[in-house]
Amino acid sequence: MPLVTEPNLPFAFYIIAASIFGLVIGSFLNVVIHRVPLGESIVFPCSHCAACGASLRAYDNIPVLSFLLLRGRCRNCGQRISWRYPLVELLTAIIFALIVFKTGPTWEALLEMVFASLMIPLIFIDAIHHLLPNVITYPAIVFAMAATTARAGWGEPQGGALEVSVILPALVPIFTTWKAALLGGLLLTLAVPAFWLLDRLDLILYNKYFDWQEVNEEGEAATHNPEDSANEIEAVDEAAEAAAEERYRRSIRASVLFGLLAAVTWTGLCLTVSAKYPQAFGQAYSGLWGAFAGALVGSVPIWWLRAIYFVVRGVEGMGLGDVKLMAIVGAFLGWQGAFGVLLIGSIGGSVIGAILAWRSERGMKTAMPFGVCLGAAAVIVMLT
Numbered sequence: 001m002p003l004v005t006e007p008n009l010p011f012a013f014y015i016i017a018a019s020i021f022g023l024v025i026g027s028f029l030n031v032v033i034h035r036v037p038l039g040e041s042i043v044f045p046c047s048h049c050a051a052c053g054a055s056l057r058a059y060d061n062i063p064v065l066s067f068l069l070l071r072g073r074c075r076n077c078g079q080r081i082s083w084r085y086p087l088v089e090l091l092t093a094i095i096f097a098l099i100v101f102k103t104g105p106t107w108e109a110l111l112e113m114v115f116a117s118l119m120i121p122l123i124f125i126d127a128i129h130h131l132l133p134n135v136i137t138y139p140a141i142v143f144a145m146a147a148t149t150a151r152a153g154w155g156e157p158q159g160g161a162l163e164v165s166v167i168l169p170a171l172v173p174i175f176t177t178w179k180a181a182l183l184g185g186l187l188l189t190l191a192v193p194a195f196w197l198l199d200r201l202d203l204i205l206y207n208k209y210f211d212w213q214e215v216n217e218e219g220e221a222a223t224h225n226p227e228d229s230a231n232e233i234e235a236v237d238e239a240a241e242a243a244a245e246e247r248y249r250r251s252i253r254a255s256v257l258f259g260l261l262a263a264v265t266w267t268g269l270c271l272t273v274s275a276k277y278p279q280a281f282g283q284a285y286s287g288l289w290g291a292f293a294g295a296l297v298g299s300v301p302i303w304w305l306r307a308i309y310f311v312v313r314g315v316e317g318m319g320l321g322d323v324k325l326m327a328i329v330g331a332f333l334g335w336q337g338a339f340g341v342l343l344i345g346s347i348g349g350s351v352i353g354a355i356l357a358w359r360s361e362r363g364m365k366t367a368m369p370f371g372v373c374l375g376a377a378a379v380i381v382m383l384t
């Protein structure tokens, strides 16, 4: 479905517009990457130097260009600015341009831009801090489910959402308005509680087995998400811990509301306009189940892999964040996409993991941010 219908504009215009939009969004993603792991607000205060705290003037905040003009140094204190900033901006611009190159100025392009804008911070935060924050993954699962439903509704063939009615006929009951309204609404509402249950289940299954203190001293605590449980790390700073727990609760509440909003929208549309467009709603409904199937295909293997790794090695090989990431990726890209991402991500992860282990004296004990590979693979699969 086209987003813009202006026949006189050349295609190159849309590519350039997408690149500039990507630079601006990339600049914002830098703020997300820097502040979300620190638990800071992404809105206030405005951009400032990470070293001296001086507020950035508007003309020092232009994506990439300011970095080049300032020769990578803060105007106020002269400290080096991380190369990460222009890299994230350029990367976002290139991905946005490729999305529009592939799909044109469509709604699909807009959805893929949002998906990329969720993956990029997850990739960088996982690379730097070895964690995939719930603040991003919880709302992202609702977005992924809703996006797949919407694009299936307007007949977008990609993502594998439509094929699920062939693969899993038992899972997709015959379309009737009330059934679709109720079951679809339920799926959207339960997306976030499912993540929350996954977190709780993890505490029950693993928490008493992990020796967190020992893991901490080995510097491997980073392989799991500290927000996942309140009692896993010794109370070094109780106030900070309480604040983190409060942020976790707040992010869950906000995400549940987001899921409810999507469910109410779906149910409302089902009961009001579905009679007028029965075909579109049939497609949207199987798209919703397709998103569900994709989330399962993506996340269940990682969950089991993690359990098996724990049984064999006695340590946590990959975090629960990786499981959630793959649920999001599967919901957005469909089950075929999830397969591709698992394949590319694990091959890439093994190669990079082997290189890291070889170069580090810690050998096979080197912590491996698996989410980086899975996130990058997801962007690649989305673009192909």
Ligand SMILES: [Zn+2]
Pocket: 049, 050, 051, 052, 053, 054, 074, 075, 076, 077, 078, 079
């Ligand atoms: Zn400075």
